[in-house]
Amino acid sequence: VTDRHDLGVADAASAVAAGRLSSEELTSALIDRIDRLDGELRAWVSVDRASALAEARARDAAPAEARGALHGVPVGVKDIFDVAGWPTGAGFAPFAGRTAAADATAVARLRAAGAVILGKTVTTQFAYMDPPPTRNPWSPAHTPGGSSSGSGAAVAARMVPGALGSQTGGSVLRPAAYCGVVGLKPSYGRVSRKGVLPLAWTLDHPGVLCRSVADAALLLGAIAGPDPGDRGCSARPADDYVAAAAATRPPRVLVLDDFLARAQPDARASFERTLRTLADAGAEVVRGAFPSRAETLISTHALVMQSETASVHRRILAEHADAYAPRIRAYVELGMTIPAVDYVDAQRLRRRLRAEARHLLARADCLILPTVSGPPPAPDTTGDPTFQGAFSMLGLPAITVPSALTEDGLPLGLQLVGRDFGEAALLRAAAWCERALPGIGAPPFATLAA
């Protein structure tokens, strides 16, 4: 018998739909677990027991014809997304009393699909890289990553089956990989940013963290699609991601050797072992690299992000400088010194690099590389964002699936990158890889605390 807290998004939705479990029972079980464990893990900013249980009871009372794909399933929301009636704190003390008047579009769509909003998960301050209080469920001596730190840790620790995150550099895929869960960053414009605090407008991507590719497909299906409230949101309709994730054809994958060369030796060796497993199971593996090389992608992303972040923050910083964490403060202050010509040149390079990515993706179903350059480091950093940020800069959909544990029992992830708006094909390839890999199980924290 699966414990309630072990149910993933799809399994929880099925159990509620079949009447084997009420949303109230599931929500109550998860809140009890959070109450018991979060003093140590510190993944949550707030959990509104009364509101969540009331929402769950309303779901249980809803007629069958009014039920959506996520009916009765509790989810967490990173604390840069607006939830009506709750503060959007962003890890920034002066924002503690700023109550949101309306749900962010992604939150509203989760509710429309029947989800129960359980609470707000910890973000690093303003979704940048100052370390969070959150611990990694695999080892408290290591970072959970960031900036969607609480979402990654809470999902890994079986406090919630799925959560919203956001990625400007590597803030969905990195915490997902460090916490040993699945993280999906869709294409730029696939999910609305309305009601999400910006960090860098042309790089900000809402995404999801959960424990399987099928769950990522279900969550994406709920939140994707046009939104006239976000001028960067695409008018293209969403695809059937759940059907895509059920397919079984082995993919053709292109290994990015320029990124792989930058990985730490143990992570590189682990990746090559994972690749052999996939090839033995039937995947076709080809190799390539960006003609401009990984370093150019990393620098292009870095200049665009720091310039835009400085512009987002210069006025807030002028008013509340002392409330800023040290790294984002330095990042903004130094970002204000970047000449305009550097930003424009980076945007010119960005266009070229997107063309290079299209040529690489013409040779395979998806690009493949380690999600992170190494295992999670100590908790006074959120880790290296370079392997994820390049694909935020390109705006391409990217997903991480857990691939292996290090000898120290720390998780590593496998990153797949798809074509623009090719989430269905990306999920198909990721689901196949997930089935071909042995899996890494639950973190010791989740097991010991059961």
Next chain:
Amino acid sequence: LDAGSTPAISTNPVNAACSSRSPRRFAYIAPVTDEEARELIRQTLEEHRERVAAADLAPDDEPDHARAEDAG
């Protein structure tokens, strides 16, 4: 967490190994103090600026306008 209180490099064997082998290769080795964090951000910004400035851009290399569908 106080970023100035935890000696990350010496307590993390993975990062320690990397820093002794190639300290600039892994750009986000944890700084020990806030001032070191600021210095790391300054140094990496300069590296990124130099790399972008050195790129071989032609006059018809126009800026990306940040709409994903433009690339389609």
